[in-house]
Every structure is written in structure tokens, then in C-alpha cells.
Amino acid sequence: MNKLSLKIGILFFCIIFGLITLMLFLLHEAVVENRVQEELDALQSRGNSHRTVLEKHFNKEIIDHVILMESESNTDVVITDEAKYILGSSSKLNSFEKYIKKDIGTIPYSGEIVEENWKREPVISTLSPVKINGQTQGYVYMFQNTESVHNLIQSLNKHFLLVGFISIFVTIIIIIFLSRGITKPLIQMKKATSQINKGNFAVTITRKSDDELGELAKSIETLATDLNYLKRERNEFLASISHELRTPLTYIKGYADILLKRNPPQEEREKYLTIIVTEINRLNLLIKDLFELAKIDKNSFVINKEKIDLSIFLKEIERKLTPAINEKNMNFNVHFQNNLNLFADPIRLEQILLNLLDNAIKYSKTGSLVALDVWKEKKSIHFLIKDNGKGIPEKDIPYIFNRFYRVEKSRKRSLGGTGLGLSIVQELVHAHGAEITLNSKEQMGSEFEIIFKENEK
Template sequence: MKISIKLGLWFFICIFIIEASSMFFLHRNVVHSLVNEELNALKLRGNSHRDVIEISYDKATLHHIKIMESQTDTEVVITNDVGKVITSSKTVDKEMEKILNTKHEESKNGLIIQSDWQDERYISTVSSFQAPNGEIGFVYMFKSTDQIQHVISRLNEHFILASVLIIFLMLFTIFLLSKALTKPLILMKEATRKISKGDFSVSLPKTSNDEIGELSTSIQILANDLNYLKKERNEFLGSISHELRTPLTYIKGYADIAKRNNISEKDRLHYIHIIYEESNHVSNLLTELFDLAKMDQHTFSISKEKVNICLFMQSILRKMEPAFESKGVKLEFICQKETFAHIDPIRFEQVFLNLLDNALKYSDTNTLTAIEITKKENIIDINVRDQGHGIPAEDLPYIFDRLYRVDKSRSRLTGGYGLGLSIVKEIIDAHGGTISVESQLNKGTCFKITLKGLYDENRFADR
């Protein structure tokens, strides 16, 4: 069953119960008020005749009362204190006689002695009087219940008509309401169906600021993210194919040449050396890809320990100094003493080797690359600054993306695989730190790393 039908049925049942209860309560109170008004009017009429009799009790008065009631829809019977009929506006029938024989108390204000309008023929009241000559009697008033039932029957017809009209309007309103409520849900259902089939080009309008609108926005964000991931995956696979195809082509081509019999041993060794370099190229690429895969699957191991950052960096700089000296790039290191952090030294060596390697590749001779480590309170700031070529402003937001390289030519001499900075960011994130970059063309680049430091072993909270 469709949700619009379900929703409509639930609305109909709930509103129908409320409307039926309200109509029943209203009908009951209207009928009750109507009967009470008739009884009170009948009692007041009897009291009026009693007042006249108490002023002037004679045959003319009684005859006048009899004639007056015979012209109305009510009947009057006047009896003495022992129940003998003195006068009446119509012949007393069995139902009236039954009421006359009913025992009741004397009341100057009148009494209702028959109020059952559904099962009896008459409703009736009685008012006692005392004539000027001291004679005591009773004025009985009667009204046929046929008239009351006729009025109530007409009232029922109006209630039924009103109920039918209310149900019709209710169904029409529920139809429009269910359509209005379910339309965005149907659109979202179609959108999720497209998403499940791999089509992420969906567009959902934000219809309102309620939960349905938030759900629509969430699905739209999900579709956009999946579409972005799909494009990223395709680009990633294309880039990996490109990165692997080139060295594999070299390996295959030079292997074919090296196995020929008509080449010299010197050339053969040269080709074998090229094959070896390209094999290392593929091996390094696969290593970085495996590292990224482990990070995505949260299986990338981090073994933290307390490390003196200054001493740690000095050991890394000793490894990099020969490469910087051979290119004529000065390497400078500034660090506060006794700066400790809880890090994985193997992973962080990978971070700094990558950053320094990038600084060396894109720096010219007679430039400076500086590493500065400062500590303020419990925060360690590490800046790796060079005076190299710089990064264009339009490329800065994407340099930590996988396989993204500023050098679009993909030169294997000037660029890596576009994975190094992605791994750097993943490692720093895994340590609870942050990394950012500032750069200006032809002025240089600065990578800023922020970590939590250590006051002592007991105050550090390992993430």
C-alpha cells in the first residue's frame, strides 16, 4: 500500500473518530436542551394557569383556560385534591389517566412528572393551586411527544446532512494534504532509487524547514558526495593507470631489448639498470597506495611514543643534508630545547622526508629551506618553509587530494605520484594534529603542522 493511501487512511480514521465523537456529543446536548426547554415551557404555562385560578376561581375562568389550551399544541387537565377532573381541554385518554393517577408531591413551583419523550405518548407537568375559597387542586399540562419527535427527526436530518458534508470536505482535505505531504517523499524515493542504480545526478528541492526538508537536504548532500566520489574514483583509477602504464611500458620495452643477442654487454647492463629503476618506481607507488588503503580501512598502525622533536628532526636533517648540499640549497633548523610530543617516529619521519623532498625539488640553487619548531603552552608548531617556485592560488585547496599534482605535465623528473601529501595529511590527522599550507608564486611555500605537546608523561591524553 502506498504511503499516500496509508497516510490518508490514518488521517481519515483519526479525524472521523474526533468528528463522530463531537457530533454525537453535540447532538445529545442539543436534544437534551430542546426537551428541557419544552418541559420548562410546559411547566411555566401550568404555573401561569395556576396563578390565574388562585386569583379568580370560577366556572368562567376554568372555561377560559380550557378554550385557550384547546387552540394550542398543549393540553390542560384541572383536578381537585382527590384527583377528580374538574375540566380539561380534551377527553382524558388512558395515557393521560395513567399520569393523573401518579402520586406526586405538592409544589407551588410546579413539577415535571413525565419527561420520557421517546417511549411515552406525553410529557407532563403539574402545578398545585389553592383557590380563594380554600379549595385545593392541580393543574396538569400535557404535550404530545409526537411533536417533539418530529422536531428531533428534522434535527437528525440536519445533523446527517452536516455529517455527510463534513466527511466530503474531510476526504477532499485529506486528499490534498496527503498529496502535499507525500509528494516530497515520493521525489526522495525516486532519488534514492536513482542513487541505488548508480545515477547520482539527482536534484531535490528543499520544500520546507521541517524534518522532511532536512531529509531532502541530507539525500541531496549524499547524492552530491557520491557523485563527487564517483568522479574522484574515475580520476583516481585513470591516474593510477597512467602512473603504472609508463614504467611498465619501459620495463617491457627495455626487457625486450636486453634479451637480444646482438647488443653489447655494456648496453645490456644499462637497460637492466633502467628496468631496475622503473621497478622501484612501481614498487614505491604500490607502497604508497597500500598505505592509503590501510588508512581508509582504519588498519594503518600508529605506535606512539614520547619523542624529543628537536633531536628527532636533527636525525632526519642529517639524512637530507647531502642532497640539499649537492643542489646548493641551504638547510636551516631552529628548535626550542626540551620539546616533547607523543608521536610515531617512523610515520613522522615519512612526513618530514616527504615535505623536505618537495622543498628540494621545487627550490633553486642559493635558496633557503628552514624548519622551525616552537612551543606555546601545550601546542607545538612546526613550520617547513622554502624559497622555491611556490604553488598557484587555484591549486592550494587541492594539494592534499590524492594524485593531485601542480605540475600537470606529470613529469617524472620533477614530480612524484601525487600521493605524498595525501599520506602526510592522513598521518598528521591520525596523530590528532593539523596541517595547512601558505604559498606565493616565485616566493616560496610554508607547510604548518600543529601538534599537542607534552608537559610530562602523566598529563598527556593519547588519542
């Protein structure tokens, strides 16, 4: 038996044992009292019937007759005159005297109990007055040995003891099964969690019930699956990071080595140095993005929402992007309704839009169009970032928000992104409680839509 079920078992047992004992004790008392009362009543009515006979003829003959009758039974009778002088007795013993001497005040005609303390006294006793013409002429004392009551109680005790033992035995059996039933799943779950602790995430817990324990088991299984997923994702992420960091470093080291060892002519030197600088820039960008992601991943990441006047905000975005747009000879159309406000973190919102617009510019041909539309629909604010650039192939769309995912796997210098931009965007959008969707067709262009729901706080 394990510790928990032992504890539960002992607790249950103590409670039930206490209850059974109390119940049996009360029942026992009631039965005994009842029984003694019955005996006393019987004794009293016997005395009363002797008294009725004696009232007819209160003389020696009748007294002897009554005594003769009582000497045959297990009760005794003592008949006295009104001064309590003994006229006759069915018992030779004079041990009854002390009861006869006992002053019990006025005695009703129906009689009175003289002694009922069956526990301490050897007899119980009743008294019936003999009244002739309203005058008390004598008394009929009835006695019964308490031995019979004691015998009765003894056999009663035996029965009670037996019942007590049986109920406690049954209780123990029930408690054992019950506490096992409760603790078994708990122990199973404890085992499962220590398995998870050791890194074994493939835990299954057999569930029989749909109650809280069943739900707990389900939660533990879900937790294990989630942990497993997180662990795998982390490993993949770390692998990608080291790969992404290694590639530029390999370039840098390779060209630096060439520069050092071969001392190439000026023209070649410049070419190699340019590559080295580009790669260093890439590394810089990568580290910046990784740092950004790490910040979002931390639980302490907070979104500082404030009321943003979108017309001012969007004009600023437009201003910031103008050089890049002009450089590629593109058109940038910004459309928004007047007097739009949004509750969001302005720094994060800018990061989201710049990332998406940067992609739109980067992955579009020179001279094409990039558009940003912002409007309100019911209570939500919609942002649509649209380009007619190269688009994203259908097979890549499901993975496009994954970390390090790029359509162009080869690292062309001109399109040397980190593949982290969209995953940062998605995390930031979700941190705002907003949604981002993508619509794209290869060679036609892409549309990213962000919906901020319930724009009031």
C-alpha cells in the same frame, strides 16, 4: 493517489471524522435537552397560570372554562381534586390516568414535572397544586404530546446530518490536498534517490518551502553532487594508477625482452639491468604509497594521539635524515623551543615530516640549506619546513597536493617520485585536525607550514 498520501489521508480522516461525530453528537444532545426543557417549562407555567385562576374560584364553571381554553390548544389539561379524582379533562382519552396515579411525593407550589421521558412516553406532563388558604384543594395536570418534540428532533437531525456531510466532504477535500502537499515532495525525493542509485547524479528537486522537507531536498542534491565528484575522482584516480603502474612495467618488459632476445654485451646488460632494478624500486615505492593512501581512505583509519616530547622526537628526525643530507652535502638546521609537547600520532607525524623534508632535500641543489623550525604560538604548535631549492611554479601550487601531481611531468630518473607524497601528507595533517600551507617561489625555495591548533586534549 500514492500509498503514503493514502495512509496519511486515512489517518487524518479517521481522526477528524471521530472529532466531528463526537462534537455533533454532544451538540445534538445539548440542543435537544434544551428544547425539551423549554417545552417542559412552558407547560409548567401554563399549568401554573391555570392553577392561579382556579385558586380564585375552584368551582365547576371555572374548571369548564379552563378545559375549554385547553381544548383549543395542542396541550391538554386534567383537573383533579386533592384525592386525584378527575374533575374535568380537555381530552376524551383516559390514557392520562397512569400519570395521574403516579405518586411523586410532596409537590412544591411552583409545580413538578410528572413525566419528562419524551423518548419513550407518548406525552410529557407537569403538575401544579391548587392551594387555597394553604390547603391543597386539587391538582392541575398538563400534558403535551411528544410528537411535536419528535418532529422537532427529526428536523434537527436532518440539519445535523447535512452539516455533518458538508464538513466531512470539506475535510476529505482538504485532506486530499494536504496529504498530496506533504507527500509530493517526498515522492519527488524518492524518485531523485533512485535516479542517483542508477548513477544519474544530475538530479534537481523543485523546492517550494524552506521547512524540513525543503532542507531534505537540498541535502539530497548536495549528496548527489558529492557522489558525482567522488565517482569522477575515483575514476581519475584509477586511471592515474593504471598509467603510473604501466609506465615502469613497460620499461621493465622492454629491457627484459632485449636482454632475452639479443643477448647484448656485458656492459650494456648491466645498464639495462640497472634500469630494470630502478623501475622495480619505483614500482615498490608506488605500491607502498598507494597502500598508505588506501589505509587513510578507509574509514577505519585511526590516529593514535599521544603526548610527544618534541625535543626527543625532532632529534630523532634529524638523525634519520643525516645520511641523505650528507650525501648531497647540504646543511640541515633544526630549531625548536625547549619543553614543547604535542598531542599527535608519532608515527604519522614522522611520516609527515620525513615526506616534506625528503622533498626539500630532493628538490634542492647540492650544498644548499634545509631548515626545520618548530615553535609555539598561543595554543598552537607550528612546524616550518624550509628549503632554498628549485621552488614550485605559481601555476602548479594549487594542484601540488593532488594525487600523482608532479611539477616535472617527464619521469627523470634522478627525481623519480610517485607524486603521492604530498597528498599523503595532506591527508595525515587533516586527519589530525591540523592545517598545511605552502609558500613557494620558483628558483627561490619552498616553505611548508603545518599548524596544530589547540594543542591540549
